[in-house]
Amino acid sequence: MERKWWKESIVYQIYPRSFKDTTGNGIGDLKGIIEKVDYLKELGVDIIWLNPVYKSPNDDNGYDISDYYSIMDEFGTMEDWEKLLNELHKRDMKLIMDLVVNHTSDEHIWFLESKKSKDNQYRDYYFWKKGKDGKEPNNWVSVFGGSAWQYDETTDEYYLHIFSKKQPDLNWENPKVRKDIYKMMKWWLDKGIDGFRMDVINFISKNTDFPSVSTNEKYGWGGEYFMNGPRVNEFFKEMNKEVLSNYNIMTVGECPGATPEHASSYANIDGSKLNMIFTFEHVSLDHGPYGKFDIKPLKLKDLKENINKWQIELYNKAWNSLYLMNHDQPRAVSRFGDDKKYRVESAKMLITFTMTLCGTPYIYQGEEIGMTNISFDSIEKYRDLETLNYYNEALNNGADKNKLMKAIHYMSRDNSRTPMQWDNTKNAGFSNADTTWINVNPNYTKINVKEALNDENSILNYYKKMIKIRKSNLTLIYGEHIPFMNDNENIFAYIKKYENQLYIVYLNFSKNKQSIILPENITKENLTLIISNYKNNDFFNLKPYEARVYKVS
Numbered sequence: 001m002e003r004k005w006w007k008e009s010i011v012y013q014i015y016p017r018s019f020k021d022t023t024g025n026g027i028g029d030l031k032g033i034i035e036k037v038d039y040l041k042e043l044g045v046d047i048i049w050l051n052p053v054y055k056s057p058n059d060d061n062g063y064d065i066s067d068y069y070s071i072m073d074e075f076g077t078m079e080d081w082e083k084l085l086n087e088l089h090k091r092d093m094k095l096i097m098d099l100v101v102n103h104t105s106d107e108h109i110w111f112l113e114s115k116k117s118k119d120n121q122y123r124d125y126y127f128w129k130k131g132k133d134g135k136e137p138n139n140w141v142s143v144f145g146g147s148a149w150q151y152d153e154t155t156d157e158y159y160l161h162i163f164s165k166k167q168p169d170l171n172w173e174n175p176k177v178r179k180d181i182y183k184m185m186k187w188w189l190d191k192g193i194d195g196f197r198m199d200v201i202n203f204i205s206k207n208t209d210f211p212s213v214s215t216n217e218k219y220g221w222g223g224e225y226f227m228n229g230p231r232v233n234e235f236f237k238e239m240n241k242e243v244l245s246n247y248n249i250m251t252v253g254e255c256p257g258a259t260p261e262h263a264s265s266y267a268n269i270d271g272s273k274l275n276m277i278f279t280f281e282h283v284s285l286d287h288g289p290y291g292k293f294d295i296k297p298l299k300l301k302d303l304k305e306n307i308n309k310w311q312i313e314l315y316n317k318a319w320n321s322l323y324l325m326n327h328d329q330p331r332a333v334s335r336f337g338d339d340k341k342y343r344v345e346s347a348k349m350l351i352t353f354t355m356t357l358c359g360t361p362y363i364y365q366g367e368e369i370g371m372t373n374i375s376f377d378s379i380e381k382y383r384d385l386e387t388l389n390y391y392n393e394a395l396n397n398g399a400d401k402n403k404l405m406k407a408i409h410y411m412s413r414d415n416s417r418t419p420m421q422w423d424n425t426k427n428a429g430f431s432n433a434d435t436t437w438i439n440v441n442p443n444y445t446k447i448n449v450k451e452a453l454n455d456e457n458s459i460l461n462y463y464k465k466m467i468k469i470r471k472s473n474l475t476l477i478y479g480e481h482i483p484f485m486n487d488n489e490n491i492f493a494y495i496k497k498y499e500n501q502l503y504i505v506y507l508n509f510s511k512n513k514q515s516i517i518l519p520e521n522i523t524k525e526n527l528t529l530i531i532s533n534y535k536n537n538d539f540f541n542l543k544p545y546e547a548r549v550y551k552v553s
């Protein structure tokens with residue numbers, strides 16, 4: 001398998017709004033990130049992915065961009081951004097930026113022009129349609145609730161917005177749109193950035209007949225007509241040829257609804273499109289038939305099957321991204337581990353998991369100290385528009401308030417957006433403002449970076465160790481994934497095989513003691529323990545959430 005720097009790197013994701021505030025306005029900023037660059041270097045991560053920092057009215061926290069060429073005032077200035085890039089590069093670290101080009105803000109100049117008249121030169125930058133029988137052009141639901149079409153009286157037409165009505169979808173069928181986007185990408189790349197995380201990039205090609213979907217509800221999910229659409233591969237190829245292939249960078253496409261088959265094409269090792277994609281399959285296993293807030297218990301068997309499928313099917317064909325959370329997902333330890341009695345043990349087990357799979361691992365801010373979900377007692381404390389829209393809509397439809405809050409406590413995107421917990425001073429050391437844009441999780445007095453740095457057994461120190469181990473054992477990065485104990489409902493076990501080396505990984509995903517079995521032809525005497533989250537191991541039994549990595553001799 002061809003070695004590449006982005007395959008051997010660890011990515012750390014920063015949600016700038018919640019990372020570190022230096023101005024005292026309760027909102028994180030670029031200077032705050034600069035202050036923490038040494039912390040990140042020490043952790044052992046190589047690449048920083050910044051969530052959007054561009055000018056934005058912040059309807060969706062920066063995913064609604066009104067100017068791709070400037071920095072959001074709240075976050076600082078272009079000089080601050082340049083300094084950040086420079087500080088990272090000085091330390092041999094890299095920076096990747098969020099590329100949000102499925103849609104813009106409705107306050108972007110292209111859209112402001114586009115809505116002025118039907119013959120405006122920017123009209124076809126977006127999708128405008130006449131209504132049908134006094135209603136929307138079709139019955140697609142938006143990701144954030146309600147119709148995916150918004151009426152605009154200026155020209156008596158509707159525009160498409162798969163996300164909020166302040167996020168109109170760009171029309172990639174129009175070559176001028178693509179040209180303008182490529183120009184903007186080159187502008188950032190020429191500033192020296194090291195790549196892009198591409199927001200919902202497999203949504204850019206739509207079925208332009210815009211067929212309605214069949215549903216019993218007022219609006220239905222039209223994903224089959226805009227996810228992995230007809231021209232998406234063609235657009236990726238063009239973008240690669242025009243832009244990406246001219247730089248030594250990494251690209252990761254966020255691709256909801258993509259299967260390993262899509263990934264094998266989008267992230268093919270031939271290098272003609274993207275380097276890797278984010279799948280959503282493993283973070284949808286606890287979604288019920290009515291969507292993400294319809295929560296069903298997560299079964300390890302389903303997770304194993306899914307991860308095994310991606311590991312095996314992409315091997316030698318495409319490259320995986322490895323993540324358990326991000327700014328849209330609940331906290332990993334609260335979802336896949338136990339954030340109460342076994343918080344430390346289970347967080348370490350989960351690290352062992354992502355750091356021993358084939359692919360590029362992503363850490364989300366706070367994951368390295370085992371930050372947990374938040375349960376705000378009232379909806380007023382939530383900030384995320386998806387959460388708020390869902391709450392209002394469900395309440396209108398007669399849902400039970402307590403049940404709703406329970407679902408929100410588990411699944412809201414705000415779980416991962418509470419401020420980074422640096423120490424046990426005011427606002428967890430995130431900001432000295434009287435109120436922060438979103439409340440700090442009160443458990444910061446115990447769970448914080450300062451505490452973790454001082455405790456040799458902390459999750460943070462385990463992370464550092466695990467990162468070093470991964471980097472010095474190529475088998476953990478490039479190894480073939482061979483699962484065993486497949487029918488076991490509590491243990492995830494696999495062999496890693498690369499050249500002539502073998503490693504064995506055992507992960508107990510349960511609160512109970514579990515017994516292990518050895519793979520065929522391997523005996524206890526062949527095994528050297530490389531790392532474990534427990535000091536004393538009872539060989540044939542795993543303690544709650546115990547993780548072990550063995551090298552086979």
Ligand code: TEU
Pocket residue numbers: 060063064100143163199200254256292327328386
């Ligand atoms: O998310 C795309 C997406 O479809 C989901 O992650 C979605 O936001 C979430 O699961 C809803 O349940 C990306 C960004 O990561 C997200 O923050 C943005 O809101 C969204 O695109 C629109 O730009």
